[in-house]
Structures are given as C-alpha cells and as structure tokens.
Amino acid sequence: MTFTTLSTDEHDMLRDAARTFAQRELNPGTQRQRRGQNPPFDPATWQAMAAMGWTGLLIEEPLGGAGAGLQAFCTVLSELGRALPAEPLVACGVLATVAIQGSDNTALREPLLRGIAAGHELPALAQEPASRGASGVRARRHMAGRWLLDGELRFARPGHGATGHLVLAGTPDGPALFWLRHGLAGVSTTHEMLTDGSDAAQLVLTGVALSDAELLVPPGRATAVVQRAVDAALIATAAELLGLMRAVFEQALDYLRTRRQFGVAIGSFQALQHRAVDLHIQHELTSALVERASRLYDEGSAELSMVAAHAKARAADAAQHTVREAMQFHGAMGYTDECDIGLYLKRSLSLAAWLGNPSEQRKRYAALRFPIATTTTTSTTAVS
Structure with missing residues (x-):
C-alpha cells in the first residue's frame, strides 16, 4: 500500500490535535477506575478517536481511512501515550489492521477495514x-x-x-x-x-x-503478513512508550523543582541533575529511532523487522529506566497506588512485554543483523 506523505505542518497539526485530545479527554487516573471492567476502556472515547480519524490512519481512503501511514500514527501515539490511553489503538488500528490489509479476500477484507476506520470493528x-x-x-x-x-x-x-x-x-x-x-x-x-x-x-x-x-x-503468505503486522505494532508501541516516558519525565522535573530538603529544592542537587540529563538523552535517542523506523515502514524497507526490533527494545528499556528513576525521585510516595507514577510503571511493564520483551527483541535483531554469525554460534554450541 502507498501512503500519503504528510508535510511537516500536517504532522504538527496531528500532534497538536492529539495533545489537545489527551488533555481534554484522557486521564491517567482512569486506569484505576476501569480495572476489571468489561471492557477496560471507554467505548465513547474509542468512538471519539475514530471520529478524529485515528483508527483509520493506516487504511486507504476508499475504505474510509486516511492512508497517512505509520509516521502519522506514531505522531498521534507519542502524544496520547502521555495520558495512558486504555483504548486499544495499537492492537486494532495497527496490529490487526496491517494483518487484514495483507488479505486477498476482498469480500472479507474491505468490510473489516471499513469497520475499523469507523470504530465499529475491534478485531484482535x-x-x-x-x-x-x-x-x-x-x-x-x-x-x-x-x-x-x-x-x-x-x-x-x-x-x-x-x-x-x-x-x-x-x-x-x-x-x-x-x-x-x-x-x-x-x-x-x-x-x-x-x-x-x-x-x-x-x-x-x-x-x-x-x-x-x-x-x-x-x-x-500468512507468516509474512503477520510478521509485518507485528513489526508495525512494535514500532507503534515504541511511539506510545516514548509519550509515556516524556510524561513521566515532566512530572519528575516538576517534583524536583517543588520538593525541598535542607531548605532548597532537591532539583538543585547536582547528582539529580545529572540523572535527569541522562534520561533526556535516552528520550531523544528513542525519538530519533521511532521516527526512522516508522519512516522505513512507510517506505516498505527490507530492513523493517530489524529496525522494529531495535525500536521496541530501546523504547521499552528507556521507558522502564525513566519510570524507575522518577519513582526514586518521588521517594516512598512514588510506590503508592495513589501516585500516578505507579500507573506509568505498570503500563511500561505491560507494553514492554507485549509482542516480545527487550531481551527477545535484541536476540531477534542479532539474528537478523548477523545471520551467519548467529548460525555459526548455534552450531558450535550444539557440537560442544
């Protein structure tokens, strides 16, 4: 499928719309309220996301989508991820959508894609x-x-x-x-x-x-179709993790500015400043990798699986490192259920494990990047 290339201004408009939506419609604390409910997300919010066109960003225009590509989807996810959306935007809008797009069964493919774009179908x-x-x-x-x-x-x-x-x-x-x-x-x-x-x-x-x-x-063909869908979802999950870690980092910085010890803000302590700078570097590296991976997906690159594994591994590690550091900045209160930092920790753990944790992604990257060396090592181990 050929995607429409969006301009920088169009990406900025998408980003602004997603940021405004997240601030107005989403709240990290909603996770506490919807635990164990059926479904654990708000159907009205899902319909609002569909009305914004986000469920159909990867779907071609004749079927009700925008055909905007994964770069556009990641732009939206990196903003929504700040507010921990419970809605299955990646599971349905990316993972299932890309798998369905690989079908030649037009009579089944087209109604499903139309339904996803409209927000009526939620395939898993x-x-x-x-x-x-x-x-x-x-x-x-x-x-x-x-x-x-x-x-x-x-x-x-x-x-x-x-x-x-x-x-x-x-x-x-x-x-x-x-x-x-x-x-x-x-x-x-x-x-x-x-x-x-x-x-x-x-x-x-x-x-x-x-x-x-x-x-x-x-x-x-099914193996290749599903693998492409998983690769797209890995990149999209990395984008959501990027939004998550940025939100946690902002909360941590606010706390460092306001929490006082020994008569001064703890953010004035050089050791904490150095740790904050290290986190910022991790976020920028992750952002660059997500942008590259989503662009290569839209271009149909042969390196897709490799960069998808790389993006997911880095984003998951960086997000969990950011949350752990933020919890330490907050002290004992960071470990309470009432503190939103704990919600970000739980979401980072869930997203990191989905479709393969960082360790599994690094192994997959190594096998794709160095196939001869990996095969040789496996054979040597078997002989010994």
Whole structure:
C-alpha cells in the first residue's frame, strides 16, 4: 500500500490535535477506575478517536481511512501515550489492521477495514500459543471449502470489547490466517487482567467450523503478513512508550523543582541533575529511532523487522529506566497506588512485554543483523 506523505505542518497539526485530545479527554487516573471492567476502556472515547480519524490512519481512503501511514500514527501515539490511553489503538488500528490489509479476500477484507476506520470493528490478532512448546491452533480441511480448527492461543488484545479474532492456525501447507467473529460456536474465551489493568483473551477452539469465506490469508503468505503486522505494532508501541516516558519525565522535573530538603529544592542537587540529563538523552535517542523506523515502514524497507526490533527494545528499556528513576525521585510516595507514577510503571511493564520483551527483541535483531554469525554460534554450541 502507498501512503500519503504528510508535510511537516500536517504532522504538527496531528500532534497538536492529539495533545489537545489527551488533555481534554484522557486521564491517567482512569486506569484505576476501569480495572476489571468489561471492557477496560471507554467505548465513547474509542468512538471519539475514530471520529478524529485515528483508527483509520493506516487504511486507504476508499475504505474510509486516511492512508497517512505509520509516521502519522506514531505522531498521534507519542502524544496520547502521555495520558495512558486504555483504548486499544495499537492492537486494532495497527496490529490487526496491517494483518487484514495483507488479505486477498476482498469480500472479507474491505468490510473489516471499513469497520475499523469507523470504530465499529475491534478485531484482535491471536497468534501466541498458550504456553511455550505448544502448537497453538491447527486447521485441517474438513471437506471442500470447509475447515476445522482446534487448539489454544493466548494474549489476544483487546480482550473484552473485541468483535472478533484473527487466528493464526497451522496447516499441512503452512500457517493460515482466519477470521472468527465473536460468538462463534466452538470458541471458549477467558480473560486475564494484565499488569496495567487492561486485559487479554485466551481462546480455546474445539472443532470450530469455518469456510473459505473466513480465510483471510491462505497458507504460504500468512507468516509474512503477520510478521509485518507485528513489526508495525512494535514500532507503534515504541511511539506510545516514548509519550509515556516524556510524561513521566515532566512530572519528575516538576517534583524536583517543588520538593525541598535542607531548605532548597532537591532539583538543585547536582547528582539529580545529572540523572535527569541522562534520561533526556535516552528520550531523544528513542525519538530519533521511532521516527526512522516508522519512516522505513512507510517506505516498505527490507530492513523493517530489524529496525522494529531495535525500536521496541530501546523504547521499552528507556521507558522502564525513566519510570524507575522518577519513582526514586518521588521517594516512598512514588510506590503508592495513589501516585500516578505507579500507573506509568505498570503500563511500561505491560507494553514492554507485549509482542516480545527487550531481551527477545535484541536476540531477534542479532539474528537478523548477523545471520551467519548467529548460525555459526548455534552450531558450535550444539557440537560442544
């Protein structure tokens, strides 16, 4: 898909709109109020985001989107991330959207994308096996044009509120991607609360009958389609983490200016100033990497997977480092549930783990960047 290149002024307008929306409509403390609720986000806020055009930023204009690309999406996310939005903008607007865009099944693809752009469809991509070593979901031909699916998948986001699931299932010819509308017979769904108060779904499929009409991506292409979707979501998550760490940093600086010890503001202590400067450097490095990664996605770069892993690893590490430092600046009160810093900590932990934590991303980056060296090391280890 070819995206419309936005000018600097248009990016600034998007940024200003997102900042104003976050200040007016979002509040980090909302996470406390919506823990364990069904859904753990505000449907009215989701509709407002759709009305702003954000759910359709990656969707082509004929289907109700803007076709603006991932750079534009990251511009919005880096502002919304400051206010810890509970709405599944990355899960639906990026991860699921990019997976659906890889489909050749026009009769299924176009209505889903129209629904996402309008805010009516909230699909969740289910691709992670329930446990390490498990096979996940398997699909087998039942008869001509019919499939039977069995197995388990975990950590599908959003949990509550999803209108259906994009299920990656193994077949004798390779993985395939299916669309399972919510309420389908044979699908058992349980929900687990995540660290930040949001939730994810675990699916158990038992003899789920589907037709070729529900086959989004056939065997042979599904792996590449899902990988591109995951890469886009990793970059988008890095952008959200960038907004999160900037908000925490601003709160920490305000506290350093106002908290007094020994008759002076603690921000006057040189040791704390040096730590604050180190955090600022991390934020600028992360910002540059997110900008580069999102641009390469829009350009269709062959290095996408590598830069996506790099962006997610750096953003997750920088965000968690920023939150830990901010909590120390706040002292004991930073560890209380009433202090918003704790909410930022929980969100950073949840986002850092989603789709692969920093350690996993660094391993993936190394395998992509140095494939021969990685293969040689693995072979040597096996022999020894």
